Amino acid sequence: MKVEGKVWVVTGGGSGMGRELVLLLLKRGAKVATLDINGDSLAETAKLAGDHAQSLSTHVLDITDREKVHAFPEEVIKIHGAVDAIINNAGIIQPFIKVNELEYDVIERIININFYGTLFMVKAFLPHLLKREEGYIANISSMGGFLPVPGQTFYGASKAGVKLLTEGLHSELMETNVRVSCIFPGAIDTNITANSGVETPGHEKADASKFKALPAPEAARIMLDGIEKNKYHIFVGKDSSFMNKLWRLAPERAAKLIYSKMKALLN
Incomplete structure (x- = not known):
C-alpha cells in the first residue's frame, strides 16, 4: 500500500525505530497518529517532525491496557478522519538472562508488551481497516522470532508469537481489502536496550565487529519500501x-552460530 495520503498509526513512536518510522512516513506524505507510554519522548518526536508536525498527532497510551487500546481508534478517527494502516512497532527486549534464572514478573512484562500489545492493537483497529478501500497491518517481529537467541528466549517466544499471529492474519484476510506484512529486523542501531530497562553486564565482552547494526533511518526505509510492495515477509538487515x-x-547450525556470537553476554 502506498504511504502517501493515508492515515497511519505507529506504536512506540517516542524513540528508536518507531520514531524513525513516524518521521519517514510524514516525509512520504502520510498522516500519522503515534503512541507511546512516554509523553516527553513523543514531544521530542513531534519537534523533530518540523514542518510535517501538522500531519502528526501524538498520544500517551500503554498498549497493554486493553480497554484504552480498544477506545483508541475512535480518537484517531476523530482527529484524522479515518485510519488506513497500523504498524505495531512497540516492544522490549529482556535482560540477557537464561530461562531458569529470569523472574516471572519480567517474563510477563515481555509477553504483555510484545505479544498482547500487538494483539490488542490488531483487534482494536481491524474492524475499522476492513471498512476502508485499502487497509494495512504491519507487525514487527524480530530475527529472534524465527531462530533462538540465548539469553533472549522469552523475547524470542513473544516475537515468534507475533510472527504466527501475523501470518495467520495474512491467511484469514487474503480475500479482503487488508494487506498484512511481518517484519524481521536484525541488529538495528536504536536505544531499545535502555528503553527496555535492561542492563547487560559483560556486553563489552562481545565482539562488536560481529554485530554491524543497521542505522535506524535505513531500517525504516527498508520497512516502508517493503510495505509499499505488500511484501509477506520483510527482512531488515543483511544479518536477518x-x-x-x-x-x-540448517537450523541447528544456525542456532550454534548465534550461540557462538552471543555467549559472551551470558558469562
Whole structure:
C-alpha cells in the first residue's frame, strides 16, 4: 500500500525505530497518529517532525491496557478522519538472562508488551481497516522470532508469537481489502536496550565487529519500501536475511552460530 495520503498509526513512536518510522512516513506524505507510554519522548518526536508536525498527532497510551487500546481508534478517527494502516512497532527486549534464572514478573512484562500489545492493537483497529478501500497491518517481529537467541528466549517466544499471529492474519484476510506484512529486523542501531530497562553486564565482552547494526533511518526505509510492495515477509538487515536462509537450510547450525556470537553476554 502506498504511504502517501493515508492515515497511519505507529506504536512506540517516542524513540528508536518507531520514531524513525513516524518521521519517514510524514516525509512520504502520510498522516500519522503515534503512541507511546512516554509523553516527553513523543514531544521530542513531534519537534523533530518540523514542518510535517501538522500531519502528526501524538498520544500517551500503554498498549497493554486493553480497554484504552480498544477506545483508541475512535480518537484517531476523530482527529484524522479515518485510519488506513497500523504498524505495531512497540516492544522490549529482556535482560540477557537464561530461562531458569529470569523472574516471572519480567517474563510477563515481555509477553504483555510484545505479544498482547500487538494483539490488542490488531483487534482494536481491524474492524475499522476492513471498512476502508485499502487497509494495512504491519507487525514487527524480530530475527529472534524465527531462530533462538540465548539469553533472549522469552523475547524470542513473544516475537515468534507475533510472527504466527501475523501470518495467520495474512491467511484469514487474503480475500479482503487488508494487506498484512511481518517484519524481521536484525541488529538495528536504536536505544531499545535502555528503553527496555535492561542492563547487560559483560556486553563489552562481545565482539562488536560481529554485530554491524543497521542505522535506524535505513531500517525504516527498508520497512516502508517493503510495505509499499505488500511484501509477506520483510527482512531488515543483511544479518536477518542471511540467518533466515541459514535457518531454513540448517537450523541447528544456525542456532550454534548465534550461540557462538552471543555467549559472551551470558558469562
